Amino acid sequence: MSNASAPQSEQELLNARLEQANQQLLQSEKLAAIGQLAAGVAHEINNPVGYVYSNLQTLDNYLNDLFRLTEAVDNARCIEDLRQIKQNIDYDFLKDDLRDLLAESREGIERVKTIIAAMKDFSHIEEEEFKPADLHRGIETTLNVVNNELKYKAEVVREFGDLPEVECIISQINQVIMNLLVNAAHAIETFGRITIRTRQKGSTVVVEVQDTGRGISPEHRHRIFEPFFTTKPVGKGTGLGLSLSFNIIEKHQGTLDVESAPGEGTCFRITLPIVHPDTDNE
Amino acid sequence: MIKIQLVDDERNILSALRRLLKPEGWEVHTYDNVEEALGSLKDHEYAVIISDFRMPTADGVTYLQFAKQRQPDAVRLVLSAYGDRESMIKAINQAEVHRYLSKPWEDHEVISAIRSAIDLYQLKKENQRLRRENERQKDMIRAREEELLRLETENPGITRVQRDTDGSVLLSDDD
Structure with missing residues (x-):
């Protein structure tokens, strides 16, 4: 023993x-x-x-x-x-x-x-604990920060449902949404549309970021969450954005899924539990 | 009347520039999108075109390249909040801009850049006018020479006169 x-x-x-x-x-x-x-x-x-x-x-x-x-x-x-x-x-x-x-x-x-x-x-560097937060406010904040990356590439459409407050580390969720938005803008060749959708589904909330960009080719699909994997030119991406986003969502006991059709666009879906299971136990 | 075109997707920038340029007495045309600005190049001849760098649908350098084709004499300037090396090199090499100005700007810097651009435009115009004038005069001289040549072949000697030492014209009836 x-x-x-x-x-x-x-x-x-x-x-x-x-x-x-x-x-x-x-x-x-x-x-x-x-x-x-x-x-x-x-x-x-x-x-x-x-x-x-x-x-x-x-x-x-x-x-x-x-x-x-x-x-x-x-x-x-x-x-x-x-x-x-x-x-x-x-x-x-x-x-x-x-x-x-x-x-x-x-x-x-x-x-x-x-x-x-x-x-x-x-x-929000100081906030590292799970607290109930308004995801819509987080999304708006993030949109303000990345506005400059988006406004020349896409029209941003918000399809927000009713959301309760979600127990999360909001600064980290913001970071995930920022990664998804910037990726969406980079995927668009000339000018397109980025749709942000939110809804409640049972005891979870769903946030979707959908773009009308070039899509992810099937051979890249299973690699996008790998650290340092990037198709962006040198200096444009670290290759860490999606892998860290994946880690963050995992830490929140949620899931990050992707659907993509080459030439039509990509949709990333974040699913988060409304009540974080760990804090629930305490 | 000197015409100046301003292109920026931000309307408030256009208003501020309008205010700034009003006392100068130039005719100022403002456009908040590239498409309309392009269209106006057909109707107006500009001395100076000032464009933002980052705009939706087309960046300022691309626009100024178009403008250069349509109106090669208009002097091009960039006024940008995005002062990275790459965009500056592009502006200088591709759009051949006269000045690259950055936001926020000092009013007197913008004014003096535009004045110098207008001087350059007027020099170009003056140069073209003088060249045309020169061509026209050369043509006139050539036409006269040809006429003289024609007269001479028809009536040999008609274009020449004989003079004595005092300068008087001598007429003789040899023929």
Whole structure:
């Protein structure tokens, strides 16, 4: 009996080390994914910052014009002078345009805010425990983060059903959904459609990410969840996205399935238990 | 009137640029999609075309390449939030852009880039006008020479006159 307990503990040690290695891999894949996204997010932020910044410079000119008018109130000899200045600075245009300028700039700042909030929501590095979470919110957050990767490649269609809160590590589920969305966008040659479907099925929830891309060829089908397997050009993919997604879903006691028809598209289906079995026992 | 075309899928960028360019007095046309921008190349002759880089359906470099074929004289500029090496090299080598500007931009930088582009456009136009003028004048000279040659073959000596040392024309009735 004592003989058996030694290999047992050794196995436990190995298991623990494997688990640790898996964690590290997960973390580095997350960082790689965020790194890849960073360029895209910079683009997303530079656009609104671009016009807000330019609008502020224009606002400066508008203000100078307006001050010229208000200061003339003290110096002008007659009302006719004031009218002249008002006409010179194109007051009517200025008045209309100021409103637009402010509204557009506010819209820009709102967009930057949304992106930053989504990045924060998305990463959630501190949260590593199973907690009830709103999957739809997670999906929206993820969509905001990868918007730049998607918007030039596909129209995103949401077919959301009613979902209860699901016990999961939401940051990890977000990461899986991000992988699926980015893969879907990469699979589309010119412009297509990505459909995100959610529904409750008994004691589980189902999230589907379907694209109208080139599909997965049958000889690749059984390899897609292998670590480091990728058909993307060097530098485009780490080959870890799907294998880690698979691990994450497995850890959640769920399943990740794929259906694909070459030339027609691919559908990834995540099935997750609403109540995580381990926490159920506690 | 100098015409400028702006292409960007983001409407607010177009409004900000419109505001910026208004005091310059140029005629500014804005398009938020490549298809309409392409269509307008048939109706308007632009001095400067400024395009975003990343847009749905076609990227800015592809658009500017089209524009280069349709209007080779228009000077091309890119205004992009996506400043990676690859896109810049593509813009320079394929679309032969005059400047690559990045978002967010400094207003005075955009203005001076456009001014320099307009100068370049006007130089090209002036050069073409002078070349045409030159061709026209050469043609005129050639036509005159031919006429003289014709007169000379018909009436040998008619194109030449004899003068004395004081410069007076000498007429003789040898024939």
